[in-house]
Structures are given as structure tokens and as C-alpha cells.
Amino acid sequence: MKKSKAVTHTISIIRDRxxxxxxxxxxxxxxxASTNSAVVISSERPDEIIIRPHKKDYDWDKMWELIKRSRAIKGKGHGSAAEFLEKDRQSH
Structure with missing residues (x-):
């Protein structure tokens, strides 16, 4: 989806709270700007309030490396991790 640089003006009312x-x-x-999205609100000049998307910086290469490492861990038992979890949950 192409980002629009169009400037749109509208009037809104600041309500209670x-x-x-x-x-x-x-x-x-x-x-x-969707429901429940996190935003950063700042005011750099007395006559404006700026709303920007909150961006978390993720090191996706590091995350994928950690996922690969966790998948490579070999357990001492026989069978898959899913089988172990199923047996463990049934034993409670």
C-alpha cells in the first residue's frame, strides 16, 4: 500500500479526560492509526500536538537465531517436545 502524503484537515473536539x-x-x-495501536504524542511548539506511530525496534536476526537455538536443544527423553507437553499436562 502506497503511503499518502496528502494533508487532510478536520475539526475534532477534545472531550472529558x-x-x-x-x-x-x-x-x-x-x-x-488503528484501534488499540500505540502512538507517541509530543508537543514541540505551543500551538501543536504531534501524534506518531510507536515503533519498537526489533533485531529480527537475533530473534530468529534464538528461535533456531531453542529448537535445536535436544532433550534427554524420547519423543518430541509436543509429546512431552501432552504427557505432562495429562499427568496433572
Whole structure:
């Protein structure tokens, strides 16, 4: 999906407890502005509030390496980890 650089203006009301609804006309332009998405809110000038998507930095190479290592661990018993878990859960 191509990111839109279009500037859209609309008026919203800040309600009780500081709640602000971002209108659909704005949210449809930004795929990151969806329900329950984390955002960073900042104010760099007295006349503006900036809302940006929160981005977590993941080292995907490191994560995949850790996954590969965990999958390579050989247990002392016979059978797969899934079989072990099934037997363990049934024993409780």
C-alpha cells in the first residue's frame, strides 16, 4: 500500500479526560492509526500536538537465531517436545 502524503484537515473536539477521536477521514489515510495501536504524542511548539506511530525496534536476526537455538536443544527423553507437553499436562 502506497503511503499518502496528502494533508487532510478536520475539526475534532477534545472531550472529558482529554479524549480525542481521530476522524475516519484521517485514520483511513494512515494504516498505523488503528484501534488499540500505540502512538507517541509530543508537543514541540505551543500551538501543536504531534501524534506518531510507536515503533519498537526489533533485531529480527537475533530473534530468529534464538528461535533456531531453542529448537535445536535436544532433550534427554524420547519423543518430541509436543509429546512431552501432552504427557505432562495429562499427568496433572
Amino acid at each position: 482529554g479524549q480525542l477521536t481521530i476522524p475516519d477521514s484521517i485514520r483511513v489515510l494512515r494504516d498505523w
